[in-house]
Amino acid sequence: MHPDLPNLIDLQAKDRTLAEAALALADLEAEAAGLDAAVASARTQVTQATRLAADALARRTEREAKVEAQRANQEKRRARLEQERSPRVAAQLMADVELGRSILAQEEGDWLRLAEETTTREAAVAAAEQGLAAIEAEQVEARADLAARTAGAQAAHDAALDARDAAAELLPRAIRQRYERLRGPKGKTVLYPASGTTCTACHTAIPTSRVGVLRGEGMLLDGCEMCGAILYLVETPA
């Protein structure tokens, strides 16, 4: 058996544990992002409802000013009508007062509609704010639970990282570097047992000369020519 093989197998096992711990942490981060997204969505609804309510209020205020102006004009026309002595001019003023009355009625109708819309919009803001508060209240427990699980997962991850680094320290630098380069950032499995004269990673035949090295040293650190896997000889008890 190659003298460094047990430590190398151990390092690969510890790297696998570390990768699982990192995945568990990532899952918890995704869970937290889901909670944040629910709050953000409720907050967006409050913002939108608030904008619509402010818009309705502005239109209602604008309409109020028009109604007031129209009322003042009507008062002036009526006052002039009372003073007017000429029947011809009085008839014209009467027609103006009639027209003004219908315009005022329409303006008042519009104002009423906008007042109702404002009330509806303001109720929608209150509902959206309640919705946001409800989601935040609902999440208190879930967030506390998530924080506890994240702390646990982080501790497990840190411990796995320490264990992995300690295992790596036991290997000669050249073997460690070779292993880490083959493993790559995605954490591929690089160490495979050789089954007879075949690479178990890619199932291609190992050339005869390399089978000799494998038998002699117990490990093919150069790796399989096809897939790069580091191959090792499994010693079968005689």
Ligand SMILES: [Zn+2]
């Ligand atoms: Zn291979």
